Amino acid sequence: MAPQSSEVDVLIVGAGPAGLMLATWLSKLKISTRIIDKRNTKVFTGQADGVQCRTVEVFQSFGFAERLVKEGAHINEVAHWEPKEGGGIQRTKRTPDNEPGTSRFPHAVLTQGRIERFMLDAMREFNDLEVHRSIQPTSLSIDPSLVSDFTSHAISVTLRHLSEEEATPTQVGTVANGLFRSNLLTDEEADANPPPNANGDVGKEEIVKAKFVVGCDGARSWVRKQLDLHLEGDSANTYWGVLDALVITDFPDIRLKCTMHSHDAGSILIVPRERDLVRLYVQLGHTEEGERVDRTKVTPESILATAQRIMAPYKIETPYVEWFTCYEIGQRICPKVTLDERVFIAGDAFHTHSPKAGQGMNVSMMDTYNLGWKLAHVLQGKADTSILKTYQDERHQTAQELIDLDYRLSRMFSAKPSTGADDKTGVSLEEFEAFFKSVGKWASGTAAQYKSGVLVEKTGATDVAKGLPLGMRFESHQVVSIADARPWHIGDRLESDGRWRIIIFAGDVRIASQKAQLEKVAAYLDSPSGPLRTYTPPNADIDSVIETLTIISNPRISIEPNDFPEILWPAKGEFGCRDYHKLYADDESWFSGKGEAYKHLGIDTETGCIAVVRPDQTVSLTCRLEEHELLGEFRRGD
Amino acid sequence: MAPQSSEVDVLIVGAGPAGLMLATWLSKLKISTRIIDKRNTKVFTGQADGVQCRTVEVFQSFGFAERLVKEGAHINEVAHWEPKEGGGIQRTKRTPDNEPGTSRFPHAVLTQGRIERFMLDAMREFNDLEVHRSIQPTSLSIDPSLVSDFTSHAISVTLRHLSEEEATPTQVGTVANGLFRSNLLTDEEADANPPPNANGDVGKEEIVKAKFVVGCDGARSWVRKQLDLHLEGDSANTYWGVLDALVITDFPDIRLKCTMHSHDAGSILIVPRERDLVRLYVQLGHTEEGERVDRTKVTPESILATAQRIMAPYKIETPYVEWFTCYEIGQRICPKVTLDERVFIAGDAFHTHSPKAGQGMNVSMMDTYNLGWKLAHVLQGKADTSILKTYQDERHQTAQELIDLDYRLSRMFSAKPSTGADDKTGVSLEEFEAFFKSVGKWASGTAAQYKSGVLVEKTGATDVAKGLPLGMRFESHQVVSIADARPWHIGDRLESDGRWRIIIFAGDVRIASQKAQLEKVAAYLDSPSGPLRTYTPPNADIDSVIETLTIISNPRISIEPNDFPEILWPAKGEFGCRDYHKLYADDESWFSGKGEAYKHLGIDTETGCIAVVRPDQTVSLTCRLEEHELLGEFRRGD
Structure with missing residues (x-):
């Protein structure tokens, strides 16, 4: 059969x-x-x-x-521990795990x-x-x-x-x-x-x-x-043990992420875990080219014993081990x-x-x-x-x-601490800390930047929103809903639902010329040749493929939904009710202060800008309001 | 059988x-x-x-x-609408739904x-x-x-x-x-x-x-x-219709909570709902003493028709009604x-x-x-x-x-708007707004205050924490965990788990005499006659009936867990690991600023105080650190 x-x-x-x-x-x-x-x-x-x-x-x-x-x-702080003169280890620095402002x-x-x-x-x-x-x-x-x-x-x-x-x-x-x-x-x-x-x-x-x-x-x-x-x-030439355990210790920073180099017993990375667990990454040894570690010889006990040598004179015991492993991945x-x-x-x-x-x-x-x-x-x-x-x-x-x-x-983790300026193979404390800081932003995932290409286009003005670099994820800040005064992170309006977003930072619409400019953008978006009408299937809601969000820089109460062109808050759905969740102001909220989105994103509060954001929140295009016809080049990749 | x-x-x-x-x-x-x-x-x-x-x-x-x-x-703002000279209604004021700072x-x-x-x-x-x-x-x-x-x-x-x-x-x-x-x-x-x-x-x-x-x-x-x-x-003498509906309207504040009095068509309370629904409370009429309303005559259509008269010249339609009722409850x-x-x-x-x-x-x-x-x-x-x-x-x-x-x-809602100083039966705009504001705090539920009694005792110093009035719920502010630098709202440590809490605002423990005072408190708590040893069953964790939380006013990094008496972060559970989640500082966090708990609660940053909090987060006792023996009077009600 x-x-x-x-x-x-x-x-x-x-x-x-x-x-x-x-x-x-x-x-x-x-x-x-x-x-x-x-x-x-x-x-x-x-x-x-x-x-x-x-x-x-x-x-x-x-x-x-x-x-x-x-x-x-939650990881808030990293403590750096280094060898202490005369033996043992000492805390040399505390740093934030990410630079404040990296993400909400x-x-x-x-x-x-x-x-x-x-x-x-x-x-x-x-x-x-x-x-x-x-x-x-x-x-x-x-x-x-x-x-x-x-x-x-x-x-x-x-x-x-x-x-x-x-x-x-x-x-x-x-x-x-x-x-x-x-x-x-x-x-x-x-x-x-x-x-x-x-x-x-x-x-x-x-x-x-x-x-x-x-x-x-x-x-x-x-x-x-x-x-x-x-x-x-590369294949690896050092191997490490990893232990998830409950611990009893007099080491004061056991609930912080810690980097630790010892004089000659190796290095540890400590990561505090949920349920009071602690993860220890412990350097176990080096291998020669082509040599493989016999992983069966690595046990929770052997990993702990090495950790105890590195952390001395502090004491550490693991009364409960949940998981362990050994890795030598290059x-x-x-x-x-x-x-x-x-x-x-x-x-x-x-x-x-x-x-x-x-x-x-x-x-x-x-x-x-x-x-x-x-x-x-x-x-x-x-x-x-x-x-x-x-x-x-x-x-x-x-x-x-x-x-x-x-x-x-x-390499930085596995290398021995430098013994001084003459030591060319060791890693100095300063070198390690500088490198560690430099990787922080990348490691947070927020710095990934996709290069120009079919989905990230450099055709519009790229200097209108310094905080929204092309190819990077849209950085979220708080704005206030015009219709209901609720503070929202813009990011919370960028749900992963497959839609592109056109985010119109409309500037100060109390200025007549700026209001007129916004109306031109809206008229284009509402026109048969604009991207909304072009790419939305018949009978589908007008925001089902591309959603428009508008954020003004002037106070929320200086304007009402009725003052906005309908295409910016369209009637939708079975009953044709208007969508009140598309209009925002960069304004102070009653209960959670001011997000200052324009300021953080480097956008001019008078003239604003437009940002096109992909379904994965990547900034795909920025342009001036006057350049709105660029929006017609909806990034279909053709 | x-x-x-x-x-x-x-x-x-x-x-x-x-x-x-x-x-x-x-x-x-x-x-x-x-x-x-x-x-x-x-x-x-x-x-x-x-x-x-x-x-x-x-x-x-x-x-x-x-x-x-x-x-x-979320309700953020209340808009007040009143009759407009010459007919119709007008917005007279916007107020926050609760005073900022009422709750997080x-x-x-x-x-x-x-x-x-x-x-x-x-x-x-x-x-x-x-x-x-x-x-x-x-x-x-x-x-x-x-x-x-x-x-x-x-x-x-x-x-x-x-x-x-x-x-x-x-x-x-x-x-x-x-x-x-x-x-x-x-x-x-x-x-x-x-x-x-x-x-x-x-x-x-x-x-x-x-x-x-x-x-x-x-x-x-x-x-x-x-x-x-x-x-x-009292029995009621007015009756109201309630409608939950999707609406189409040109009324600009339909997504705000609104109070509305019309010239002579009655009153409305508007409450925006989830899923874009709106609830309308619509005044339908008066009844005489002993008279009952024929509720079968109240329909979604009749409620809407009254709402339309009150809201004129704004238009409102309800293409979808989810629920309605009529009430005349006194x-x-x-x-x-x-x-x-x-x-x-x-x-x-x-x-x-x-x-x-x-x-x-x-x-x-x-x-x-x-x-x-x-x-x-x-x-x-x-x-x-x-x-x-x-x-x-x-x-x-x-x-x-x-x-x-x-x-x-x-009465305020049902009364007619005052027509002037000579009108003794009507309610003036000022009267309504002042009353509405005064009820806000009560209505938030945060102002409920239980009087002195067996569970709320006025035996300790009551002036040591002006922001923690006896009998009211503990007002939460952000502090920072000493062990892991994580910002926490104190409220998030007051889980509803049946435990009482002794919250020691330890003051500035860099001062030797204050540190000594904290140690005296701890020694008492650790003593056989202290409440922890007295009320905790044998073999149970020492924090299982009464939990102690300690909050210092000096910077987090000026002290380490090891500097605190063990009873304040005891060893617990099957494996005897120390509890790192009981020690906090009123300090700035890396990512979310400073909570300023001492300032908000009116506690002296040098000398601190102690607060006893019931399992329902009600403040039961406040006292000075020197008065710690009052803690022995654990509120058992006997």
């Missing part, structure tokens, strides 16, 4: 952070999606844990940032299992999408006659349903001691007891025909192998990440690096956050297929920056 | 806001509880909707404020059905407690020989299981038009299709033996009737709310009033928020039964204030 066959728009292989972020996006946009994973359960403990500010912003745009902010530990959200730390839970819940809520577990792909082929027809299900993937034994991950680093289950939250209980392969499908093969396949299947990616692509780069990257824009790879399949920059999950999720809306645009006919090429350009650039940074950071 | 009989500590009759708040409290405190309701489903639309700041603070203490803040409309949370508006959902979810999460629906009590008796023995199940209540027909509420005000279901959120779907009386119990009788019974069964309370108690007070109160501190009434069973002060759910939930922890304390042997008497004292006082306020507010 021929194997069962089915069709889907997007097949995602791998349900780790990268795969789940893509599934979350596609669910939100109602794209036909299947996501499979060879494991029979998600992870619960350990793995990656740091969630950088930009990632929290993205979670907010999907509506679940508050779960992370509530459950996670904190850098939070929460185990990967919980992050996955938030996305699993979002997928279910958005489009009833679930991960199909205990399934492994065994072959992939593309019909050459269909490869340029993006409406075709050109890719065939054979899937095999695994047995429980095959699908059960080896929990190398999980320390079974009875507490593991009791630490689970209520909403994890079902996952912790995966049902036996429910439909008796063990060994069954099936064929999925897909328009796109995305490999989010980790550093040893099966999908990448099918494309005959390889990670390139910095490696795959130079090409797609086959004909039909098959893509993302996350660890695309780049691997040490966990020390706290980027593990973050860059991986940002890979698929970049890709998801583009796939949806092509599938929904909203954009030309050429926008898919920007995935390789934009994300390879970011991945390369990560690799370079991690290389330098790893 | 004798009816089935069961035992429970607390039986709650009625699963509206008051009943669910009590059930939430008791679940959190793991008290054996049963909650029944005669309806077969909770409400979905209409009913009460305003959630005042203090109520949001209580939601936060249970961990679900963010759901309300996210879903609800907004006044939010969300339908009662969603508020009930949050509490139902919390009950399930805390202790797997569910409402037993379609059940009605038919008799209640107390064994006179057991009434003084609070450990006995002295109360017998007979329950009857209803048929679907009996249990289906008549949805008077729900307008069926197909949208009703589509507006439900995912987590409401199951409730919207209540299962038929699942266990075939229709008509079955059973007996519940309870230690306490609380009647939260509404204005026509069955429980109150069993106690032979009655609501007393202000009435039950002078006695308990029988022998074994049976209590709360919420509408206790007091009824018009909805215009936006207090509908709020005072009702605050009734049982006051009662819940006291019942738990008695059941858990943590306090003498005499603390139960404080429920009547504290809540009757609040209810009476509400009744008085609502009486005056209703």
